[in-house]
Amino acid sequence: MTAWIILPVSLSAFSITGIWIVYAMAVMNHHVCPVENWTYNVTCSEETARKGFPKTCCTPQDIPLISKCGCYPPESCLFSLIGNVGAFMVVMVCMLRYAQVIEHSDSCGWINTSALVCGCINALGLVMVGNFQVDHAKSLHYVGAGVAFPAGLLFVCLQCLLTYRIAETTLDYWMAHVRVALSTGALVSLVLSGIFFIHESFVLQHAAAICEWVFTVVVLVFYGTFTYEFGAVNNHTMMAALAQGGHHQGSGIIMGAVGKGVVMGCGAHSLKSPGASSTSTRLNCNPESMAIL
Structure with missing residues (x-):
């Protein structure tokens, strides 16, 4: 919360x-x-x-x-x-x-x-x-x-x-x-x-x-x-919106964030029920994305 x-x-x-x-x-x-x-x-x-x-x-x-x-x-x-x-x-x-x-x-x-x-x-x-x-x-x-x-x-x-x-x-x-x-x-x-x-x-x-x-x-x-x-909002919530905005601007800009741990939306992503306060974490990436990079 x-x-x-x-x-x-x-x-x-x-x-x-x-x-x-x-x-x-x-x-x-x-x-x-x-x-x-x-x-x-x-x-x-x-x-x-x-x-x-x-x-x-x-x-x-x-x-x-x-x-x-x-x-x-x-x-x-x-x-x-x-x-x-x-x-x-x-x-x-x-x-x-x-x-x-x-x-x-x-x-x-x-x-x-x-x-x-x-x-x-x-x-x-x-x-x-x-x-x-x-x-x-x-x-x-x-x-x-x-x-x-x-x-x-x-x-x-x-x-x-x-x-x-x-x-x-x-x-x-x-x-x-x-x-x-x-x-x-x-x-x-x-x-x-x-x-x-x-x-x-x-x-x-x-x-x-x-x-x-x-x-x-x-x-x-x-x-x-x-x-x-x-009650379930955390730091990842606003980061998700920023990452979405960066994704629409092209892969060149997004790939510039690799050094900061953000690669084509690949990173720790918070998954939770909209009304829940507990979170679980998964790696939101796949082999195809890594191959493109």
């Missing part, structure tokens, strides 16, 4: 807790209405609610979409921080997961690479969403959201496929089943959010906001499940 298990747990805990704090601040500051409110008016008279209590009269501008919750200070400052830090941790998780899959399987190349690209695009979208508030830079905010949400959904779907492809134990398959359930929930909630959002009905737009919250929390929980695999 390694300290890397802290990364996905921190991503989920920090982001989920953070966005709910942002929501609570927005409600208390009368910037949005609480999720339990389903009654909206076209216009409202002067607000009479006491400071520190939710609004008593709500307009469509007060629908508690995640973006609306982080639109005005002081909660917008925390919202931007969550978007930036969360995006950084997402990239770290995606890169480590990419390296781990390479370490365990050579037959998932395009799926693994696609998942890495989707994860990085998701992170880029999060940065745009967090730093360009919807009421102040609507176009850029919507571009970021339009990038982050589909990329995040595609990432979790590809990771479900990868989990099945490299599964070796019963626990590995159970984790794959859990991730399928989470990705299904993410898909349904995102589709419903999009369908409800385009309607003019205030009730449906409120339902869209709830579906958006569900989607975000489910995807963040999905990221947290990588704790299962990251």
Whole structure:
């Protein structure tokens, strides 16, 4: 078991807790209405609610979409921080997961690479969403959201496929089943959010906001499940990714590493169940490779 298990747990805990704090601040500051409110008016008279209590009269501008919750200070400052830090941790998780899959399987190349690209695009979208508030830079905010949400959904779907492809134990398959359930929930909630959002009905737009919250929390929980695999990460994990990159650059570059003990991917290779903490070692080379050298 390694300290890397802290990364996905921190991503989920920090982001989920953070966005709910942002929501609570927005409600208390009368910037949005609480999720339990389903009654909206076209216009409202002067607000009479006491400071520190939710609004008593709500307009469509007060629908508690995640973006609306982080639109005005002081909660917008925390919202931007969550978007930036969360995006950084997402990239770290995606890169480590990419390296781990390479370490365990050579037959998932395009799926693994696609998942890495989707994860990085998701992170880029999060940065745009967090730093360009919807009421102040609507176009850029919507571009970021339009990038982050589909990329995040595609990432979790590809990771479900990868989990099945490299599964070796019963626990590995159970984790794959859990991730399928989470990705299904993410898909349904995102589709419903999009369908409800385009309607003019205030009730449906409120339902869209709830579906958006569900989607975000489910995807963040999905990221947290990588704790299962990251307990087995060691120094060989990142080396596997580096060796893979070197292999694609040609044998001339790789052969230059012979003096360092790396010959065409021939060396000590860690083999383990994705969720296991114990490793076994084999010599990952064959006579044909040695003959070529």
